Amino acid sequence: MDPWKEFLLKYYMPEKCYDEFFHNFNFLHVPCQTIVLSKILGIWIMLGTVVVKLPQIYKVFKAKSAMGLSFTSTLLELFAITGSMVFCISHNFPIGAWGETLFIVIQTLTIGFLIQHFGGNTIKGVGFIIGYCSLLSLLLSPLTPRSVVTSMQSSNMFAVIMGQLVQAVTNYLNGHTGQLSAVSVFLLFFGSLARIFTSAQQETGDSLMTLTCIIASCCNAIIAGQVLCYWNRGPSVKEKVE
Template identity: 55%
Template structure:
């Protein structure tokens, strides 16, 4: 019975959460304070948790736009720059064969961000433009992932994430400040992005050792923190047209 349980546990943990040597260290030798293996376990667990959570991170934003039939308060330029950053991370990670647990959420966030871009255009009466944008984006992504794109270009794209994230978030922050409210910006999405980017600093260092990846998440955390602070600051402020309806 014990042997069966051990085999089952090993099948679950290896290699998804632990390399075999760490499994033996922790669960065969019972060295539960083995720091390097504990770091791997923590990093893998957090990484997979973020990837799983990313399936839902931007859905509140999507549903909020659909429910209101409006994208008021959302900066299209900001969302597009975020899409550039996410695309860069996905392409860079696939090209470098990084573990999926270290970047997988970028893939799901990318798909959700593309959807938000289209919805913003659609509710601004630019549906045809939105469809054309989707087609161009898919084509560009395929080219970036193909052998036609040299590694130097992929690395440059990832390096451009820092200015893309900073400018994108500052544009959204400026929109919030100018409007005096956060409009249809989803607080749930904002706070989840902030928490996820903070956690990714540790997991990217642990799993990839890539300073470029870690640097992007440091900058992303600072910028997401700014937007989160604005959400809290404008928490009780409603868009003017809603206030008029209530009067």
């Protein structure tokens, strides 16, 4: 087989679409256009997720402060991401449906530790990481009933909503977004929009995951709006001293 054709068939399109595009020259075939676009977005989502929270981690490290970041919001976000990842793995979904969540888990775990560390609770931060890794191992083991994993996935929507709302309320009460990274916020927002399309078009066929992505996009939009509204605002002198 031609290496170029093999590459396209493996990553971007089924053979019927290859024939439509390169044998029939029917580049306006809508179903195949949708498939290819979904595949491309899926790959870009995975690539983008590798770095999506690195700007946030960098900003916290540079400032040596996690002011404005809610640990409760981080926990809820970690719960939602973990539930989705474990659900996909337990149901043998293709890696394209969940691969990026692994990178988000690692980065979110790092942010959770940094919040504790720069808050003067390094030991608590280490315990947080150890506790999470132990729980994840248990969830992925045969000891955990599938019903438990399904329940976690079912509660994702609530965790996503509450996690983002907690951060939004924190921003509102502070009157600024603190060390919240605008780059990470907008990457998450646009990534969640793209994930709506990919989850609806292919990979899982799971309507709950699609609905979760829609809710996540709406919540991310609230945080993104706050970043714009509070763009030139920072912590007061009193907050900086504290």
